Amino acid sequence: MNEDASLLKARPDRARKKWVWAVLVAALVLLLALSVFLGRYPQVGFLRLSQLRENLLAQLLVVNVRLPRLLTALLLGMVLAASGTVFQMIFANPLVEPGFLGVSQGAAFGAALAIVFFSASAALVQGMAALFAFAGLGFSYLLARRIRVGSWLLRLVLAGIAVSALFSAGLGIVKYLADPLRQLPEITFWMLGGLASITWTKFLAVLPACFLGLTVIFAFRWRLNLLALDETTAFSLGAAPRRERLVMMIAAVLATSAIISVAGMVGWIGLIIPHIARRLVGSDTRRNLPAAILLGGAFGVICDDLARMLMAGEIPLGILTSLLGAAIFILLMARGLGKEVRS
Amino acid sequence: MSVNLLSFDHVAFGYSQARPIFSDLNYQLRRGTLSVILGPNGIGKTTLLYMALGWLQPSAGQVLLENRPLQVYSRAELGRRVSLVPQTERQPYSYTVLEYVLFGRAPHLALFGAPGENDELAARQALARAGIPELAGAYVDQLSGGEGQLVLIARALAQEPRVLLLDEPSAHLDLGNKFRLMQTLSDLRRDGTTILMTTHDPEIALAVSDETVLVDGSGSVTVGTPTDLLTADKLSQLYHLPVGALEIRSSHPGVTLRRF
Numbered sequence: 001m002n003e004d005a006s007l008l009k010a011r012p013d014r015a016r017k018k019w020v021w022a023v024l025v026a027a028l029v030l031l032l033a034l035s036v037f038l039g040r041y042p043q044v045g046f047l048r049l050s051q052l053r054e055n056l057l058a059q060l061l062v063v064n065v066r067l068p069r070l071l072t073a074l075l076l077g078m079v080l081a082a083s084g085t086v087f088q089m090i091f092a093n094p095l096v097e098p099g100f101l102g103v104s105q106g107a108a109f110g111a112a113l114a115i116v117f118f119s120a121s122a123a124l125v126q127g128m129a130a131l132f133a134f135a136g137l138g139f140s141y142l143l144a145r146r147i148r149v150g151s152w153l154l155r156l157v158l159a160g161i162a163v164s165a166l167f168s169a170g171l172g173i174v175k176y177l178a179d180p181l182r183q184l185p186e187i188t189f190w191m192l193g194g195l196a197s198i199t200w201t202k203f204l205a206v207l208p209a210c211f212l213g214l215t216v217i218f219a220f221r222w223r224l225n226l227l228a229l230d231e232t233t234a235f236s237l238g239a240a241p242r243r244e245r246l247v248m249m250i251a252a253v254l255a256t257s258a259i260i261s262v263a264g265m266v267g268w269i270g271l272i273i274p275h276i277a278r279r280l281v282g283s284d285t286r287r288n289l290p291a292a293i294l295l296g297g298a299f300g301v302i303c304d305d306l307a308r309m310l311m312a313g314e315i316p317l318g319i320l321t322s323l324l325g326a327a328i329f330i331l332l333m334a335r336g337l338g339k340e341v342r343s
Numbered sequence: 344m345s346v347n348l349l350s351f352d353h354v355a356f357g358y359s360q361a362r363p364i365f366s367d368l369n370y371q372l373r374r375g376t377l378s379v380i381l382g383p384n385g386i387g388k389t390t391l392l393y394m395a396l397g398w399l400q401p402s403a404g405q406v407l408l409e410n411r412p413l414q415v416y417s418r419a420e421l422g423r424r425v426s427l428v429p430q431t432e433r434q435p436y437s438y439t440v441l442e443y444v445l446f447g448r449a450p451h452l453a454l455f456g457a458p459g460e461n462d463e464l465a466a467r468q469a470l471a472r473a474g475i476p477e478l479a480g481a482y483v484d485q486l487s488g489g490e491g492q493l494v495l496i497a498r499a500l501a502q503e504p505r506v507l508l509l510d511e512p513s514a515h516l517d518l519g520n521k522f523r524l525m526q527t528l529s530d531l532r533r534d535g536t537t538i539l540m541t542t543h544d545p546e547i548a549l550a551v552s553d554e555t556v557l558v559d560g561s562g563s564v565t566v567g568t569p570t571d572l573l574t575a576d577k578l579s580q581l582y583h584l585p586v587g588a589l590e591i592r593s594s595h596p597g598v599t600l601r602r603f
Contacts, residue, residue, distance in 0.1 A: 092433060092435040093435065094435070094436075219455040220454075220455060221457075222452075222456070222457035222458070223449065223454065223455070225438075225442075225446060226446055226449055228435055228436060229432065229433070229446070230429065230432055230433055232393070232396070232398055232427065232429060233427065233429055233432055235396070235397075235398050235418075236396055236398070236422065236425070236426055236427035236429075236499075236508075237422055237426075237446055237447065237449045237450060237502070238418050238419045238421065238422020238423065238449050238450030238502075239418065239422075239449060240418050278436065282438075282439070282442070283436035283437050283438045283442070284438060284442045286457050
């Protein structure tokens with residue numbers, strides 16, 4: 001009994017890590033609160049509380065424009081960071097991101113197709129983008145089953161490359177056929193990503209799929225660790241690696257395809273945030289997945305704040321996430337990427 | 344309770360029809376036995392182990408665990424009964440040893456569960472049984488080959504299995520680590536753990552096993568005590584070259600020095 005007690009006592013890192021959570025949650029709440037008041041009205045600055053109480057236009061701006069946009073930015077960051085963590089675990093590779101396996105290219109192709117051939121109602125563009133993002137995963141999965149070389153994961157990677165290339169070629173054809181004055185700029189803007197057109201309707205339309213995907217990923221977060229191990233090892237630990245990986249991929253792509261259908265192509269969040277989370281709280285996904293969700297949400301909100309404030313016209317969100325993401329990536333590489341854990 | 348823990352009953356298996364590995368394999372692993380599978384490269388040692396794990400299914404016959412076919416067990420049920428120590432393992436991320444050993448608790452947890460205090464206790468006890476309690480806070484990617492192998496054994500022990508499978512556990516170990524591994528395996532055998540392991544190394548088979556299983560490519564196996572089977576004649580037949588078998592009666596590890 002004494003021996004058991006002494007075995008349990010030695011937990012050096014648990015208390016030390018608690019402050020990380022407190023800081024992460026507090027920072028995100030503060031950021032959200034600030035972002036509600038921060039923006040152009042008409043100049044860059046904070047809305048005063050008195051303005052919000054008395055000015056109807058300010059109230060409308062906050063309630064109908066800023067709030068849905070802010071929540072979508074938060075959701076976007078959370079979904080991409082969580083999905084990125086899932087993909088980096090499933091493929092045991094810290095350099096993959098959720099657009100992998102034909103998902104991003106599928107979404108772009110679907111959106112372009114809707115813009116050029118189906119008169120481009122916003123709802124249709126979203127629906128087609130989400131549909132083709134999911135189709136990217138489906139085609140990659142089916143193709144991987146037919147490939148006869150290599151391990152299951154290698155086959156998925158090869159299938160993902162092939163499906164992405166096919167969608168990319170399809171996108172090229174659609175862009176070539178597009179009206180260069182009207183449709184081509186619309187495709188380009190969709191692909192640059194952005195939340196300028198977000199309304200409550202759009203936010204609420206994608207919320208259920210994002211919520212469902214995030215809930216499944218969050219509930220499964222400890223078991224994700226097993227899916228990064230070799231297939232025989234995961235099997236010997238009582239997992240059903242292929243089935244569980246498929247379920248996790250579907251949850252991640254469900255949420256990702258929903259959010260990119262309204263936000264367009266927003267890169268780098270799913271790649272970079274899981275790295276930062278691992279550095280902060282370690283490799284165990286029980287801890288780093290929630291950390292990635294919080295950090296991703298904060299990163300999404302910060303990038304969108306910058307997107308709507310830096311210039312009089314909006315900067316497309318995808319450009320900012322790429323710029324900041326690549327800068328952080330370079331910094332991480334300089335400090336040693338890969339087995340980047342210790343806090 | 345049946346004496347036979349694991350039984351191969353008229354098992355056939357091949358990766359292709361043209362090259363069968365086993366045609367009529369019959370073998371029973373008794374409870375509390377440390378059994379070593381010995382044979383040349385590519386002859387089917389790991390295949391036999393993977394069939395015991397349920398990862399590979401025989402094309403004919405069946406593998407029984409406690410008299411029930413492996414297929415009737417759920418994934419978690421099997422994970423609580425059979426565990427595997429692989430020869431090597433990809434470690435893409437850097438976990439602490441304790442986090443890594445806790446993975447062994449997965450079959451005891453619900454699908455959406457995570458390890459709690461009891462699991463942590465079981466993991467620390469497994470580390471103690473593997474002889475490395477002091478490594479709990481170390482990082483798995485910073486361990487020596489020998490320590491890494493012991494961590495994999497601890498993770499497999501954390502599953503609290505009825506049978507422990509080890510695939511070439513000494514393959515990449517130096518003399519010191521090999522000796523440490525043999526000590527750990529002997530201790531586990533004394534505790535009553537049932538162990539089935541493959542090795543290239545007749546020395547290990549002689550040093551720690553109760554029973555030797557020779558896989559010679561005939562489609563079945565020859566089972567006997569290490570002293571009966573690890574003779575110069577039998578080893579010469581197995582490896583198709585003249586083998587001189589020397590028995591060193593010493594508690595120290597032995598090395599054979601020979602110059603070509």
